[in-house]
Amino acid sequence: MTTASSADHPTRRDFLFVATGAAAAVGGAAALWPFISQMNPDASTIAAGAPIEVDLSPIAEGQDIKVFWRGKPIYISHRTKKQIDEARAVNVASLPDPQSDEARVKSGHEQWLVVIGICTHLGCIPIAHEGSYDGFFCPCHGSQYDSSGRIRQGPAPANLPVPPYQFVSDTKIQIG
């Protein structure tokens, strides 16, 4: 009779230890979540990232403005005919990050280029109207973007991203 009890004793004991250990692990993992989650943007930061409206009427042809949305600089360029033609004349397939100009602007509003002005290499802000492609030039490590904001030369791997936006009227866009 002692044999029987000592035979099942270790298993019950092991079960208890495993259950306690498992509960501790689950509780510990769950308790970690608030400590990680607090690092994410807080509610006021998220609310401040709401869409913004930009009036385009003051921007003359050949000029551009920089606005901020979610802390990021957004370039809005009023492109000249020459810039548009250049952007559309290139062979898309030959580009490092192939994308047509048509896909990067809103149809009917071809003169407006809206891009996030953050170099896709390591995050510097490219300078508008510089470089050999009539677009942007990043002074940090020499990336060159064309008049459609596409990468043409230099270490950056991708085109300047286009933020979500839409035309609310002919002279007004909403970014976000």
Add this chain to the structure above:
Amino acid sequence: MSGPSDYQPSNPALQWIERRLPIFGLIHSSFVAYPTPRNLNYWWTFGAILSFMLGMQILTGVILAMHYTPHADLAFKSVELIVRDVNYGWLLRNMHAVGASMFFVAVYVHMFRGLYYGSYKEPREVLWILGVIIYLLMMATGFMGYVLPWGQMSFWGATVITNLFSAIPYVGESIVTLLWGGYSVGNPTLNRFFSLHYLLPFLIAGVVVLHVWALHVAGQNNPDGVEPKTEKDTVPFTPHATIKDMFGVTCFMLLYAWFIFYMPNYLGDADNYIPANPGVTPPHIVPEWYYLPFYAILRSIPNKLAGVIAMFGAIIILCFLPWLDSARTKSSKYRPLAKQFFWIFVAVCILLGYLGAQPPEGIYVVAGRVLTFCYFAYFLIVLPLLARIEKPRPVPNSISDAVLAKTGSRSTPMVSTAIMLALAGSLFAGSIDSAKASEGGDQPPSIKWSFSGPFGKFDRGALQRGLKVYKEVCASCHGLSYVAFRNLAEPGGPGYSVAQASAFASEYKVKDGPNDAGDMFERAGRPADYFPSPFPNEQAARAANGGAAPPDLSLITKARSYKRGFPWFIVDFFTQYQEQGPDYVAAVLQGFEDKAPEGVTLPEGSYYNKYFPGHAIKMPKPLSDGQVSYDDGSPTTVAQYAKDVTTFLMWTAEPHMEARKRLGFQVFVFLIIFAILMYFTKKKVWADSH
């Protein structure tokens, strides 16, 4: 930490490290093989509980510092933003604020345990003194931490405590100026307190390492106060002490969680929800509960310098305890007289704490002096005398003898002391409450609120109606500056949709700018905007309202309280009654009387209110029947308006209350199951050793 160990890890990689840095041996000898007396009771788990609390305070503190702004103009607001906007910010803040109190609860138990069992005696004098140093550092850290939210109590607490140093002859004033970094408590003070509040916990951690080191050299004391002689007297630290400590920590977490999730403001002061105002001192300056006994000693002495010396002396005297009490027998278990005087001393400390929270007048002053005398007499007269005249009972030969002898009536002293301490603790904690008395106002009636209790939820209808009352009545004078329109659509709030909240926002005109031309302009409100305040600044608010600026209402239900009195504050701890603020606000809204009673003269421009402290309120009766129309058929009476708007203001004061209580329930279910599992695991582990 007790000398070189012959421990060798089996893993070759670990062996490689071990030969160069014997860290695994150190850990093994300190926390695994370390022999721990087998007769330790649960009072000995408070060392582990304290380590846990220190870890929690550092962890939550480092995180809060990521979101906090140490600037006199922004600190209060940044704390509110943590609580309202940061993910789980309310939880982290409660953990840290309540954690400070729990840390002190644990340290007091730990210290009294040391006192009772003579843990300061030869060869543990240095261990004890290191503990006193840790305690002093904790007090400094706790004080500076309490200043950081920059509420009224923060500000005035900082002023009063730093002014203690002005008692020093000749150089006092210069020292105080040096501490402040200015001519009064201000932004430089806040900045340096933040810096030091971040630094000191790491110093504490450093001294804790020394404390543990000294502990492991001298070995742990034990309830019988006889040193372990043979192997039979001890058990290995792991798993025995480890599992027991973890069980102790789990039980302590239940208490901790009770405060975090259900009573987060019970130990705090309502005045600290009012932003610091250098021009107005709150009627009662009360330090946090853990300083109250020393505060009482300070106030008992009618001389400034002597009071300060007595207060610091009350702590410093602990360092001399090993020499003041020269009795050979360590444990009070075998010292019949010392045992009785110990409990009298505990009572003296608790009563001093109670007095520290009372206004310094009448009988309280006399009692304070008597108890201050008793406090010092315990150390300077009773203990030295007892060492000479007391005849201790014989101590057991060894720990194993003590363990064998201990059958039958083993749990009674433990239970009775636990009950006694629980009662004393709640008396103590509640005494803070009584100090927050709103003097000269009637006791507001307790209203049944939908949001009270552990499962309380806001009544959505009341929140929506309350918003309407606020907007149509209160908003003409009172701001709501911590509440954004987007909050109206958040879960746990009035239950509006995002579109409804935007529409609500767009009815407001909000100042923005400057635009490209450098001009400020007005635009329609957006969800991210905050409720605009009716006055551009405090001076304008004051000027327009007969000299009394209408307070911002965002936090009003947490910033107001009233005296509950004995024994209610003890009952409140168990019933989770937290609604003094809402009760008071609702009462004031209904407490107006057309004519002041006979014999009461009101100052010019004041109105009589039954519940307002002092009865003379500058606000005219704001609500009258039928003033605001309700479209859900609720009665349009002052009573209903008051209840609705107060419910709304409770939500504005704590928008995450529902989340807090919901998470609290989940945590409790988990902790109770886990504590039960831990209990049986502990029993299994110890089964072989008894």
